[in-house]
Amino acid sequence: MTASVSLYIHIPFCRKRCSYCSFVSYAGRLGDIAKYMQAVENEISQRIDGRQLKSVYFGGGTPSLVPARYIKSLMESISRYFPKSGKTEVSLEANPCTIDNTCLKALLNAGINRLSIGLQSLDDGELSTLGRLHNSQQALEAVKHARSAGFDNINLDLIYGIPGQTVSSWEQTLREAVNLSPEHLSLYGLSLEPGTLMMELIESGALPQLNPDLSADQYELAEEILEEEGYRHYEISNWAKPGYECRHNLVYWNRGEYIGAGTGASSYLGGRRYNNTSSLDKYLEEALAGKTISIENDEIISPELASAEAAILSLRLDEGIDMEKYNRDYCTDILSVYNKQITELEGYGLIQNDGVYIKLTPRGRLLGNEVFWRFLPELTGETNLHRVATE
Amino acid sequence: MNQDSIRNFCIIAHIDHGKSTLADRLIEIAGGMKRAKVTEQVMDSMELERERGITIKAKAVRLDYKNRAGSRFRLNLIDTPGHVDFSYEVSRTLVACEGAVLVIDATQGIQAQTLANIYIAMEHNLAVIPVINKIDLPGSEPERVMEEIVSVLGYKASETFLISAKTGQGVPELVEAIIERIPPPGGNLELPLRALIFDSHYDDYRGVIAYLRVVDGMLKKGSKVHLMGEGTQMEVLDLGYFAPDPTPAESLQAGEVGYIATGLKSVAECRVGDTVTITPGGASEPLIGYDLPKPMVYAGIYPTQADDYADLREAIEKLNLNDASLTFEPEASPILGQGFRCGFLGLLHLDIVVERLEREFSLSLVVTVPGVKFLVTKTSGEILELTSPVDFPDPSEISKIEEPWVRISVVTPSFFIGALMEVMQEFEGEYRQTEYLGQFTALGEGGQRVRLEYDMPLRSMLTTFYDYLKSRSRGYASLDHELLGYREAKLVKLDVLVNDLKVDAFSRIIPPEKAHEIGKAVVAKLKESIPRQLFKIPLQAAIGGRIVAREDISARRKDVLAKCYGGDITRKRKLLEKQKEGKKKMKMIGQVEVPKEAFLSIMKLG
Numbered sequence: 001m002t003a004s005v006s007l008y009i010h011i012p013f014c015r016k017r018c019s020y021c022s023f024v025s026y027a028g029r030l031g032d033i034a035k036y037m038q039a040v041e042n043e044i045s046q047r048i049d050g051r052q053l054k055s056v057y058f059g060g061g062t063p064s065l066v067p068a069r070y071i072k073s074l075m076e077s078i079s080r081y082f083p084k085s086g087k088t089e090v091s092l093e094a095n096p097c098t099i100d101n102t103c104l105k106a107l108l109n110a111g112i113n114r115l116s117i118g119l120q121s122l123d124d125g126e127l128s129t130l131g132r133l134h135n136s137q138q139a140l141e142a143v144k145h146a147r148s149a150g151f152d153n154i155n156l157d158l159i160y161g162i163p164g165q166t167v168s169s170w171e172q173t174l175r176e177a178v179n180l181s182p183e184h185l186s187l188y189g190l191s192l193e194p195g196t197l198m199m200e201l202i203e204s205g206a207l208p209q210l211n212p213d214l215s216a217d218q219y220e221l222a223e224e225i226l227e228e229e230g231y232r233h234y235e236i237s238n239w240a241k242p243g244y245e246c247r248h249n250l251v252y253w254n255r256g257e258y259i260g261a262g263t264g265a266s267s268y269l270g271g272r273r274y275n276n277t278s279s280l281d282k283y284l285e286e287a288l289a290g291k292t293i294s295i296e297n298d299e300i301i302s303p304e305l306a307s308a309e310a311a312i313l314s315l316r317l318d319e320g321i322d323m324e325k326y327n328r329d330y331c332t333d334i335l336s337v338y339n340k341q342i343t344e345l346e347g348y349g350l351i352q353n354d355g356v357y358i359k360l361t362p363r364g365r366l367l368g369n370e371v372f373w374r375f376l377p378e379l380t381g382e383t384n385l386h387r388v389a390t391e
Numbered sequence: 392m393n394q395d396s397i398r399n400f401c402i403i404a405h406i407d408h409g410k411s412t413l414a415d416r417l418i419e420i421a422g423g424m425k426r427a428k429v430t431e432q433v434m435d436s437m438e439l440e441r442e443r444g445i446t447i448k449a450k451a452v453r454l455d456y457k458n459r460a461g462s463r464f465r466l467n468l469i470d471t472p473g474h475v476d477f478s479y480e481v482s483r484t485l486v487a488c489e490g491a492v493l494v495i496d497a498t499q500g501i502q503a504q505t506l507a508n509i510y511i512a513m514e515h516n517l518a519v520i521p522v523i524n525k526i527d528l529p530g531s532e533p534e535r536v537m538e539e540i541v542s543v544l545g546y547k548a549s550e551t552f553l554i555s556a557k558t559g560q561g562v563p564e565l566v567e568a569i570i571e572r573i574p575p576p577g578g579n580l581e582l583p584l585r586a587l588i589f590d591s592h593y594d595d596y597r598g599v600i601a602y603l604r605v606v607d608g609m610l611k612k613g614s615k616v617h618l619m620g621e622g623t624q625m626e627v628l629d630l631g632y633f634a635p636d637p638t639p640a641e642s643l644q645a646g647e648v649g650y651i652a653t654g655l656k657s658v659a660e661c662r663v664g665d666t667v668t669i670t671p672g673g674a675s676e677p678l679i680g681y682d683l684p685k686p687m688v689y690a691g692i693y694p695t696q697a698d699d700y701a702d703l704r705e706a707i708e709k710l711n712l713n714d715a716s717l718t719f720e721p722e723a724s725p726i727l728g729q730g731f732r733c734g735f736l737g738l739l740h741l742d743i744v745v746e747r748l749e750r751e752f753s754l755s756l757v758v759t760v761p762g763v764k765f766l767v768t769k770t771s772g773e774i775l776e777l778t779s780p781v782d783f784p785d786p787s788e789i790s791k792i793e794e795p796w797v798r799i800s801v802v803t804p805s806f807f808i809g810a811l812m813e814v815m816q817e818f819e820g821e822y823r824q825t826e827y828l829g830q831f832t833a834l835g836e837g838g839q840r841v842r843l844e845y846d847m848p849l850r851s852m853l854t855t856f857y858d859y860l861k862s863r864s865r866g867y868a869s870l871d872h873e874l875l876g877y878r879e880a881k882l883v884k885l886d887v888l889v890n891d892l893k894v895d896a897f898s899r900i901i902p903p904e905k906a907h908e909i910g911k912a913v914v915a916k917l918k919e920s921i922p923r924q925l926f927k928i929p930l931q932a933a934i935g936g937r938i939v940a941r942e943d944i945s946a947r948r949k950d951v952l953a954k955c956y957g958g959d960i961t962r963k964r965k966l967l968e969k970q971k972e973g974k975k976k977m978k979m980i981g982q983v984e985v986p987k988e989a990f991l992s993i994m995k996l997g
Contacts, residue, residue, distance in 0.1 A: 008958055188953045216948035237953055252958050266959040273961050297961055309960060312967070348925045368951035370925060373971040376964070 004054040005269075006251040007078070009040060010262030011063040012280055015098075019131035019201070020159075022193040024264030024278045025061045032284065036262075037070040039287030041077050043261050043276075046292070053082040054256070055089040055248035058112075064094035068106030075111040089247040091116055091155075096142035097134040104149035114246070115146050116155040116186075122173040126162045129207065131197065143180045153244060155184035160222070161215035162190055163198070163207040170218045171225070178229050183244035187222055188237055189215050216366050223362070234318045236365050253313045255306070271306070274298040304377040307332060312372045315351070320359025334358070341374040394646035395575045396462070399604065401469040401484050403512060404494035405502035405869065409524040413494060413556035414452075414468060418635060420559065421456040421466055421566050450590065451602055451648045453632040456566065464570050467632075467648035469589065469604075471508075477736065478873075479684035479716075480590070482511050483664045486679050487589045487604035487648070490518035490573030492565070493544075497523045497531035497553075500840055501539050501828060502869035503802040509544060518573045521546045522565060527555040539840065543828045576606075576646030583674045584608030584616065586643075586667040591658045593712040597628065598654040599661045603643075606678055608669065610643045610651065617673065620665040620681030628652040659715040684716045686734025687795070687874065688741055688853060689778035690994070691722055691759035691896060692748070693730030695978055695987055699754060700729040706752035707731060710744065717744055722779065724895050726980055727757060732779055735761075738853060757978055757990045759896040763849045766793040766877055780898040783884045786935065793877040795849045801860065802828065803868040805839045810863040812843070818856045819902070820845035846875060850900065855996065885939070887913055887993075888931040889921075892981045897993055903934065910940035916996055920989035923947035928983055 013033060014025045056078065058071070075090070091114040092107060099107075099117075107115070121127050122136040134142075146154055156177050160170050177185065190210065192199045201207040223233060231239035235253060238246065251258055260267040263283040266275050277283050277294040286293050301309065307330035314321040326334050335342065335353075342358065345351045350364035350371050364371055404410035454466040471484045485491065491512050495501060512519055521540050523533050533553055540546050552568065554561030578585075590602040603610075610616070614627045631639040632649035643649045655661050666677035694703045707719050718734035735741040741761060748754050760780075767775045768791040769784060777783060799820070803811055808825070815822070823844040847856075852872065860868050885906060887897035897917075901909050910932030917930050923944055932940040952963050977984035 189949065189951070191953060212947070212949040219949065236951060252960065258958050260958060266961070268958060268960070275959070299961055309964065312964075313960070350925070366949045366951060367925065367947065369967060369970060370947075370950055372952075373967045373974075376967055376971050 002051075002257050004052040005049070006055045006057070006248055006256060006258040007044070007053060007082075008057050008059060008248075008258055008260045008262075008265055009063075009074075010059055010061065010260065010265040010276075011036075011066055012061040012263050013065050014060070014062045015065070016131070016133060017197075019129070019197040020190060020192055022196050023061070026280050029280060030065065032280070033066055034070065035284055035288065036280075037066065037074055039284050040262050041074055042287045042290060043293055044074075044078065044081060044259075046290075047259050047261070048081040050083070052084075053078070053088050054251060056091070057248040058090075058092040060093050062095045062098060063092050064098040064103075064107075068103050068110050071107060071112065072110035079111075087113075089114055089153075091246070091248055093118060094142070094146075095134065096139040099142055099145060101145050101149055104145055104151070108150050113151075114153040114155065115151045116157060116184075117142055117146065119143070119156045119177060120159045121162065121165070122176045123165070123169050126165050126169065126173075129162055129164055129198075130159065140176070140180070143182070147180075153184070154180075154182045155186060155246065156180070156182045157186045157188065159188050159190050160218040161210055161212075163202065163210065165214075165218075167214065167217050167221060171221060174222055174225055178225065184238070184240045184246060185226065185231060186238050187219070189219065219366060220362075232318070236316045236360075236368055253317055255310055255313060268301075272298065272300050303330070306330065308375050308377055311338070311375045315358070315360055315364075315371060315375075316368070318359065320351075320357040322357055324356070338375065345371055345374065394577065394580075394644075397465045397467065397576055397646045398490065398569055398573045399467045399469065399488045399576060399646070399648055400490040400492060400569055400573050401471050401488045402492045402494055403471065403481075403485075403505065403508045403519075404524075405496070405499075405505045408494050408496040408499070408502075408505075409556045410470075410494055413492070413522075413524065413554075413562070414470060416556050416559050416562045417466075417468060417566065418452060418454060420562055421454040451633055451650075452635045453638075453648065454634075456570075458567060458570055465647075466566075466569065467604075469648065477740070478507065479736075480663055481508055483587065483589045483679075485511050485515055485517060487587050488517060489576060490520065490569070492569070493519050493521045494524050494556075495521065495536055495540065497525045497533045497536050498528055499867075500532075500536045501543060501802060503800045503842070503871035504869060506543075506800065506802065506842070507871045507873070519546070520565070520568055520572055521551040523551060523553050524556050526553050527558050527560065539828050578606045578645035580607070580609060580645045582607035582645075583672060584610060584614075584667065584669040585674045585678055586610060587678045588618075588661065588663055588665050588667060590663060591661050593656075593658055594652070597652040598656060599658050600650050600652055601661050601667075602648075602650050603667060604648050605643045605645055607645050607674070609645065610667070612641060615670045616667050617670045618661060618665040619668055619674070619677040621660060621662060623655065623660045624670060625653045625655060625661070628654050657712045657715070659711070662715050684736055686716070686718050686736065687763065687849060688735045688737055688761050689732060689764060690735070690741055690761040691724065691727070691730050691732050691779065692719075692745065693724065693727040693757045693759075693896075695755040695757055695976065697728045702752065703730070703748070703754055703756070706748050706754060707733070709752075710747060714744070716740070724781070726892070726894050727759075727896050727978070730757075734778070738857075755976065755987060757896065757987060758994050759990070760899045760994055760996075761853050762900060763795050763853065765882075765900065767791070768793075779895075780884050780900050781895045783900070786883065792880050792882050794880045794882070796846055796875045796878050797849045797852060797872040798823070798875050799845050799847055799852065799870060799872040801843045801845070801868050801870055803841060803843065803864050805841050807864040807868060808841060808843070811860065811868060814856070814859045814863050815843070815845045815847070817859070818847060818851040818854070820847040820851075848878075848880065849874070883934050885910055885913070886933045887917070888929070888933060889917070889980050889985070890928045890983050891931075892983075894980055896990060906932075906934050906939045910934075912996060913993060914940050914942040916992050917989060918942040918944055920992045921983065921985055924983060926982070 012024050012026050013030055014027045017027050090112050092112045093116045095118050119139045120130055120132055124135050226239045232242055233239050234245050257269050263280050264275055264278040274295040275297050311321055323334055349361055350367055351358055352361050402410045451467055451469045456464050456466055469484050469487055471481045523536050525531055526533050537548055540551055541548055552561055552565050585607045586603040586605040588601045588603045591599050594600050612627055612630055617624045629652035630643055631637055653661055664681050668674045694700055711717050716736050719731045722730055722732040745758055749756055765777045767777055767789055769788050770790045826842040828840040882900050883903045885899050885901050886893050914930040914932050927946045928944040930942045931938050977986055
């Protein structure tokens with residue numbers, strides 16, 4: 001067991017579902033917020049294990065819809081449940097149209113020390129394509145409010161590859177965002193899952209098809225601009241000023257343990273990964289009655305899978321796979337187990353091996369999936385990895 | 392039963408003109424079957440047959456019927472396949488009957504294949520009862536179709552029935568007419584046994600079951616018999632008839648129709664068209680000249696995954712037990728690995744075989760471009776019979792190429808003549824004649840109906856010809872063809888290179904003047920169906936060393952997942968697992984992953 005653990009809290013409420021969203025979220029259930037926060041506290045109180053807290057992350061949904069006083073009360077409980085652990089990173093995702101000066105100050109006061117604002121774009125047409133409720137003016141103001149309220153660690157989420165978005169409109173959004181001097185930027189290439197509204201609009205021809213080549217151009221432009229501006233490209237989709245890397249997300253990428261609280265939240269503890277029930281009603285009922293929350297997708301991560309995931313997740317980071325550490329952690333020899341894959345991927349120019357680290361090349365960052373799937377074990381039968389590990 | 396009370400007949404109809412529905416109605420009315428039991432079309436038993444609306448295998452059903460005068464009759468209805476690929480089987484079925492009900496759709500009129508079949512019926516002196524079906528449909532034009540029947544086929548309006556097989560209207564009268572107008576069998580019970588096999592299928596428990604019509608003499612359980620064509624010796628293990636379920640009987644006499652269980656291991660030993668006679672002391676002359684249906688179309692069939700070769704062999708062998716007209720021999724391709732070069736009666740037959748292999752044996756297959764059998768004379772004087780473009784010698788070694796030609800018959804409303812003549816020309820057709828069918832102008836179809844006759848290389852007909860024929864005539868034209876023989880041809884081999892690797896499965900034999908056009912179409916199709924990969928892929932079409940068309944598939948630039956949201960690593964991993972699984976369904980051509988669909992799209996291009 002690791003010395004510390006992270007805590008993810010899912011807030012599933014939204015005023016309206018965005019057209020590209022496939023996460024667990026509920027529109028039109030705002031009346032349940034008070035009950036829900038109580039339910040989350042109940043759940044957390046059952047799941048404490050005496051470990052220190054490494055980070056807390058309020059994700060959604062729209063966490064900023066929750067009145068600050070509930071966040072404050074939950075944070076107070078959390079600090080009672082978990083032993084003191086110095087300065088813990090506490091992030092909260094905020095939607096630009098849900099935050100004003102007062103509530104921002106209250107959130108800061110409640111213990112939130114990192115604010116992640118879902119800007120997505122600074123082009124009003126693109127924001128409406130995405131089905132966002134805010135416009136670019138509100139977005140810019142939200143960031144300014146956050147600064148003046150006293151937040152000194154701000155992330156901005158931006159989306160590229162939006163139908164109708166061009167390289168130059170993306171450049172404009174990006175430059176305006178950089179002018180706000182955020183400590184951290186997350187840039188997401190739009191990818192759609194079946195069943196989302198936007199997917200249907202594209203299939204019906206109401207919106208143009210996603211264009212991966214255009215997305216690639218936009219990504220490369222972002223890499224260039226953000227490097228000039230002094231951001232470190234520390235993960236495929238994430239850039240930060242030195243020292244402002246998101247500690248919570250690093251826990252995921254380093255295969256650290258985390259407790260996921262709230263409906264649909266994912267946990268990874270003791271080699272098991274699972275989700276809480278994605279049904280809000282079921283969650284409320286169980287948590288408020290003090291029962292154990294039903295879980296979904298319960299999975300014991302086998303040694304083969306663990307080492308494959310470690311390779312994949314490490315490759316997402318700029319430093320890549322530290323081979324010596326990897327071999328030690330997973331009792332293996334990465335260069336012999338993945339010899340074929342590594343040779344092939346080097347041949348395609350997707351990864352490079354400097355003798356200490358294996359990392360993605362710039363091209364590999366754009367074609368990560370082609371690298372990652374090759375590290376997955378065969379779904380049936382014994383893998384080489386397993387044999388080496390048990391010898 | 393006395394032969395005078397027996398009537399053996401079949402139904403001749405173009406696809407979708409309502410043969411199976413009429414069969415059901417006859418079974419219901421004459422056989423006394425409850426309507427509920429006939430809800431599914433009884434005579435099309437194979438799943439595929441029902442889906443495609445065609446009958447692949449002929450079957451027979453015995454109906455015991457008391458006519459209006461109160462006499463008892465036994466009607467044997469023999470079902471016929473409705474597609475030109477199976478015309479050999481149709482002709483054997485007709486020989487087993489004394490009469491035929493000719494069904495013509497009141498909304499469409501006479502079609503090309505109807506004509507071909509009616510000529511066979513006339514040749515064998517069958518009593519024909521013309522029937523206009525679907526008179527209940529709003530778009531039906533019974534007067535116009537009647538006029539076609541009278542003027543083209545020479546039947547009288549007074550002897551033609553207007554029916555709706557769907558509602559049953561007119562069908563009871565038709566049954567009465569079958570008894571009045573179709574003569575009884577008239578074979579001789581005293582002569583040595585002669586029975587014609589008009590269908591057979593393989594049964595896992597009882598071996599080959601042969602469907603036959605006894606013409607002379609008698610068949611009994613335990614009879615020792617032999618086949619006059621194939622020479623096969625066998626014993627009648629069991630016999631009976633269908634009513635419509637199999638019903639065992641003691642004997643089948645001259646004039647009767649039924650089945651025998653032979654215990655034989657393959658239908659190749661007991662083929663359609665052969666004459667069964669008694670051993671010893673059998674008949675001296677067979678009922679009809681026995682020849683085998685010859686494959687007209689050839690294609691390579693390969694498993695997508697090399698590991699499945701053994702399974703594919705087993706599947707083809709098993710299918711062959713039931714389908715003697717399918718031929719196959721092992722073939723090795725440098726790109727596709729181990730597979731089979733198979734021969735088929737036609738494109739539909741190919742489609743059916745591939746679909747059955749995939750569906751019934753859960754195989755994933757790659758099928759190469761269908762082609763014909765070429766006769767290639769080398770400069771050395773040696774003559775090669777080639778069914779695969781891969782085997783073509785170097786052009787410098789070829790002195791002569793011959794290819795099979797067919798005579799095609801297209802029936803169409805005259806409105807489309809111009810467009811269709813253009814299609815024929817594009818597909819190397821040589822004009823022979825135009826024949827007008829009937830005097831009336833069809834209401835909805837644009838003009839009087841005509842039959843166009845052309846000669847054409849079979850090779851040309853195997854391409855997109857049929858699709859063009861249908862689209863340029865808005866679906867109205869129907870097609871029939873018969874083999875003419877071999878003619879000399881000027882042809883070259885078009886090769887396709889994927890990432891500089893020659894892919895034999897895509898090679899085809901074409902006229903040199905079409906090299907550029909076809910080459911362009913092929914590489915364009917491949918560009919559409921091969922997904923972008925990690926490197927640029929040149930696609931080239933070449934005649935010998937000369938490149939006639941080229942397209943490039945540019946390298947893929949972006950394919951990466953966003954962050955693992957909220958720690959949901961499992962969900963992202965599942966997406967990657969799906970991607971990995973998808974790769975397994977690909978056929979590797981060198982480093983290039985080619986989806987099955989690419990082979991299919993090239994095959995459909997013809």
